Amino acid sequence: MPDKDAAFVKEITPRSEDFSRWYTDVIRRAELADYSPVKGSMVIRPYGYAMWELMQQALDRRIKATGHVNAYFPMFIPEGLLKKEAAHVEGFAPQVAWVTHGGDEKLEERLVVRPTSEAIIGTMYSKWIQSWRDLPVLINQWANVVRWEKVTRLFLRTTEFLWQEGHTVHETEEEAQAETLKMLGVYKDFCETELAMPVLEGRKTESEKFAGADKTYSIEALMGDGRALQAGTSHNLGQNFAKVFDITFQGRDKTVQHGWQTSWGMTTRLIGGVIMTHGDDSGLILPPRIAPHQVVIVPIPRGDWRETVLPHAERIRDELEARGVRVMLDDREEHSPGWKYAEWEMRGVPLRLEIGPRDIRNEQVMLVRRDTRDKTPTPMDGLAGRIEELLGTVQQALFDRAVAFRDEHTVRTADRAEFDEILEGRPGYVIAPWCGDAGCEARIKTATQATIRNLPLEPPPASGNCIQCGKPGQVDACFAKSY
């Protein structure tokens, strides 16, 4: 029903007018996701799930290339296991779903639906690991997890979400730390290469670290409205879980030692990150590497176009497909070319290929970039190669644009008045000196809503006194309002 659809395309709230409504409009109109009858849970629709599949493949490849293997652990965790690690249960108990009955019977022990799997995986590792020869254990899991959320938002914060969680055990503290940072690096490379989303890597403060970890590292991305999104975390768990779950091994020196662990995760919220990093008033802009359709071909329906134009369009499609380009030929009769242009722009397809009778006479097609809207008549001869090249150009241009945006929205100050003024008037990162005290961090949050996103991995000396208490600064921290 063209009319209803056409209205749909127009119905997106402009991004500049209301970022939050724009975000939800785009997701629903582009059919990435939908609300479900289950409070706080969303449906990932085929177009959104196709993005997730491409992201999974690209990340899974990196996880395996760094020596990890996949496995699957039970989703249910007995209450007693979750409670073993004190900080862990304190962090997660308020937001877990409780299973109390199986069939008609009340369970002897309640089960939680995993909010994360340290407890169940740690229990298995304690069975599997006996000797230093069994180490390192490098296992990853792709799974659904549940965290009961009061306020939810499509992709960014939902009761159930999809993720991968890596869980490793090492012989030494140094190895665990190296693994923690290695995976942070893998995440950064994945985000920047595949999602064209520049990230800032760093260490979380004590108050922001994972419940049960020694150290938490994160990568943070800056969204189009100037808020930060935590895009991935990597935790050095030390021996905390190893001690409570009894993960011990006989060392090279024959003594019994506790393993050193890490865990790290990335989730479907990254889809939200992609939308908010690249999109514009017309809708989505997808980086070619994770676009379900990288090219849409729109034939111009003049005269007997099914006999004249369509065969050319099909030949181009086949040639692109043979090269591994993901291409969609939109030959629907019920929609005009103009409608199709708007539709596929809204859905973020990186390149549009228009082809009509005149193009065929001129042995060319029109290529239109989604990101810049540049239109370039392009010869049929060598077309597929040119398209592949252009997809690479678009991918890089999106990254460069996001880097430029981030740089424009990063300000350094050691002056509190300026700090407050920036955070009120102009969203983005503010880099400012901090004394290292959690109280100061909390007071800044209360006053400005901004939190410390992370601290540099190898911080130079602070550039001044703490922005809150005026005592000597310990480190320049990156502050921002965040999702």
Place this chain on the structure above:
Amino acid sequence: MPDKDAAFVKEITPRSEDFSRWYTDVIRRAELADYSPVKGSMVIRPYGYAMWELMQQALDRRIKATGHVNAYFPMFIPEGLLKKEAAHVEGFAPQVAWVTHGGDEKLEERLVVRPTSEAIIGTMYSKWIQSWRDLPVLINQWANVVRWEKVTRLFLRTTEFLWQEGHTVHETEEEAQAETLKMLGVYKDFCETELAMPVLEGRKTESEKFAGADKTYSIEALMGDGRALQAGTSHNLGQNFAKVFDITFQGRDKTVQHGWQTSWGMTTRLIGGVIMTHGDDSGLILPPRIAPHQVVIVPIPRGDWRETVLPHAERIRDELEARGVRVMLDDREEHSPGWKYAEWEMRGVPLRLEIGPRDIRNEQVMLVRRDTRDKTPTPMDGLAGRIEELLGTVQQALFDRAVAFRDEHTVRTADRAEFDEILEGRPGYVIAPWCGDAGCEARIKTATQATIRNLPLEPPPASGNCIQCGKPGQVDACFAKSY
């Protein structure tokens, strides 16, 4: 710790002695899976999960090639939704897990953890489908599901398991029926081509059909102990769910009509099927197409083998990997070649490649097939091609052997005394006439433990009178004891 490991390899109960213990021993010693601290739930370990990943890829490719797309729906289903379809809730309510609390709060409405997703997906389809132009909807989901089981068995019957579930909506009854049978055919092709597991396709009886379906079709495989395993099901749901979930569309004739639906699923139990179809007293035998390692290279550690033999082994590995063969080079110092042979045989690797100093002098290697144990000296020249060929041969040989086994264990009879005698003494399929009455079916089950696995898709006239009541037979049914 080599000694412990060596004992492990020997500790498998012979298959001929106790099939059930053999099955569990193989799974645990080959590290395919393990018991978990959660009653009825299992852990799929990396080696087992690698099999599942290969199976997923092969099945997902077929699902997409037939026009389906993937999506993801919430795992939680509100009680009220599950209860909408009467037969459905009656079938599943006794075996669902109930979530009653989120965080500290009691939920207003209890949630079930999906045992299958017709209810939640039907609810979404009712929102998404308005016109005949929106049809067909062809969506598949890869997910975990939970069915509370009293008696569980690794891979075959666990509280939580992994599967894919397809859910489609069509304009007409004929299209839905065609889809139901198409996916049954996809399943059959997948099992026979990838798992080398011959299957018998057919229609389930009324008493064995899916709760809420009009018709259920299945593929059945015969395990090494002569019991049948239901390997996949495809359901024609008619308009049953469409009516209760209000899935309507405006037809080509402008009238409002209910959609025609199908659903179909395959699960991780297929891993159990592979084990029980092909394994022997020494452990697993994996079909090459789903073997995590298709070839294991065992260098013979004589003299300065790290300088002389290992480089050749590495070159062979690299060449095989470049061709896409999954190869493992076992150069561990702490184990003898003999130990490695037993270990990788137990883990079912289809081909072993032995290479020592003498082989290198002779410009050859020794290839050993897991299925037949045939040893063939093979020239280095053209080795990779020869290995690829041999992997194809092994795949086919496993299928042929399983077909022969099934044929040997299929008997036709119209005589009840013979029927009982066969089912007692000799496991396998028994094809016998049945009148079509559910009472007869139930009485046969009580008397013999055998159930009707399925009925032929296009049955010829029955070959005699009902094996139970003696009245005229309606169809020759396939009976067997089953998992």
